[in-house]
Amino acid sequence: MLEIKCPWCGPRAQTEFSYAGDATLTRPSLDTATETEWYEHVYLRGNPRGPHDELWHHAAGCRRFVKVRRDVTTHEIIATAGPHEHLGGGGK
Amino acid sequence: MTRYSIFSLARNALTGHKNWPQAWRSPEPKPEYDVIIIGAGGHGLGTAYYLAKNHGITNIAVLEKGWLGGGNTGRNTTIVRANYERTENELFYEHSLKLWETMSQDLNFNVMFSQRGVINLAHSDAQVDAFQRRGNAMILNGSDAMLLNPAEIKARAPHLDCSADARFPIKGGLLQPRGGTARHDGVAWGYARAADARGVDIIQNCEVTGLDISNGQITGVQTTRGAIKAKKVGIAVAGHTGHLATMAGMRLPIESHVLQAMVSEPVKPCLDTVITSGAVHCYISQSDKGELVMGGDLDFYNSYAQRGNFPRIEDVVSSVITMFPSFSRLRLMRTWGGVMDMSMDGSPIISKTPTKGFYINGGWCYGGFKATPGSAWVFAHTIANDEPHELNGQYRLERFQQGHMIDEHGAGPTPGAH
Incomplete structure (x- = not known):
């Protein structure tokens, strides 16, 4: 069981959260983005083997999104923060 | 390559099975x-x-x-099956299924391909309609499919809870008779x-x-x-x-995700087909050693680790017990995980x-x-x-x-x- 430290609620069990995927993506501008930019945003992922920045939704808690840096080879959680905050530790 | 046959088996039995050649080399x-x-x-x-x-x-x-x-x-x-609705998938998987049917002879190696049938359970009338459509699509693409009613499913899997008060009542199922399992x-x-x-x-x-x-x-x-x-x-x-x-x-x-699977302790033969449910999301069959082999959902987060977490194991086991109440007394013997590359x-x-x-x-x-x-x-x-x-x-x-x-x-x- 992962223990995810919610910045608002403190350490909580993984089962309170639902996974929302890669946190490094920035939605392209509706006005100016090209089709290629949309393709890259919607479909392509870095999928790194190591530290991975991702979003979890605290669905059964405060219902806010939490940014998590987690090593996907060990499942160790390195850092957590609010969705727009910077995480500590080395990752991408 | 020494051809495996009843004669090579007999010949090697005479020398105490000490002279079998290595099955493959380990070259530099x-x-x-x-x-x-x-x-x-x-x-x-x-x-x-x-x-x-x-x-x-x-x-x-x-x-x-x-x-x-x-x-x-x-x-x-x-599990081996070719039960897809989309033509692009069905033609490919049907080709694969045909190769499974001749694989042991082609490779001169018994892969123990057992065409015990794969049943997808339907838990609502709408799902029965969808399965009928999928089964027809499979047949049109040259594969095999049969729509089963609950009584026919019960006859094939007596331990499956087909009663009306089951948590997810079984309304029917789509069987692919040529599907099955392999070693x-x-x-x-x-x-x-x-x-x-x-x-x-x-x-x-x-x-x-x-x-x-x-x-x-x-x-x-x-x-x-x-x-x-x-x-x-x-x-x-x-x-x-x-x-x-x-x-x-x-x-x-x-994205790479971890998917877990698990087996129970071995028991006498009690399930001679493959039962899957997309709605409950679990799939179960019995191995030749007698273990019940089970799997379900992903752990649902990116992972390159070949192991998962307990919440998913509990989820899969509870799904299986919901469908097969008599399996609740079995002990889980092993669990493991594999890394899936989940495509978009x-x-x-x-x-x-x-x-x-x-x-x-x-x-x-x-x-x-x-x-x-x-x-x-x-x-x-x-x-x-x-x-x-x-x-x-x-x-x-x-x-x-x-x-x-x-x-x-x-x-x-x-x-x-x-």
Whole structure:
């Protein structure tokens, strides 16, 4: 069981959260983005083997999104923060 | 290669089974090959075998970072089926199923393919209608399917709770009689032995650490056992496709997730078919050793670890017990995890890439094992001819940019949802 430290609620069990995927993506501008930019945003992922920045939704808690840096080879959680905050530790 | 037969068995019995030859060699890597396949699982070894058998290319190395068949080939729930609705999928998987039916004879290796049937359960009237439609689509595409009513399902799986007050009442089911299970390790061993006999070098404990690319053309690979040159390199590395693609500077429409499976303690024969439920999401069969083999959902977060977490194990077990209440007294004997490369449309990628001579075979999501022979067949064709086979052109990498996704469930670009 992962223990995810919610910045608002403190350490909580993984089962309170639902996974929302890669946190490094920035939605392209509706006005100016090209089709290629949309393709890259919607479909392509870095999928790194190591530290991975991702979003979890605290669905059964405060219902806010939490940014998590987690090593996907060990499942160790390195850092957590609010969705727009910077995480500590080395990752991408 | 010593042919396995009743006569070779008898001959070796007379000498106490002490003189069986090794099933395959363990050669040192040569400095250069015509083709390198990365990944010695079923898909990679099968690709090498069909390159040799169908295309006459025998100067091949299959590189494996661990041991042969130690990845997802040895970590799945051994189910073989071809029950897809989309024509692009059904034609491919039906081809694969036909290859399963002759595999043991072709490889001279008993892969214990058992066509015990695969039943998908329907839990609502709407699902029965959808299954009828899917079954008709399968038949139109040359495969086999039968719609079962609850009484027919009960007769095939007496321990299944088919009562009206079941938590998820069973309204019907779609049976593919030619589906079933196979001995998963046997598939890797059979392909390894047959490929080795045709001159393929299988090199274990040899991890690829980099790809050599110059002017957009692959020229070889860097490994933990030195550099090896090759004009063509194909990868069949299951969940690690994204990691290998990074070495070629590519981002893929793939996320790696962990999928767990588990077995109970062995019991006497009690389930002689494969039962799956998409609504409850679990699948169960009984191995020849008597263990009940179970699986369910992904853990639903990115992972390259070959192990998962307890919440999913509890979820799978509770699903199984909901459907088979009498299994609640069994103890769980083993659980394990494998890394799935979940693609953005739930369908695989067997394709050329922007790098000339570099081919990828991945994105298998939950379903790589059943595809093993078909995947190997068309991947070998793709590598040999530098063009896809007619059965895998639809699995090209560019389909995501071109809008030709093959999304069997209509789940959209969320890898975990397929």
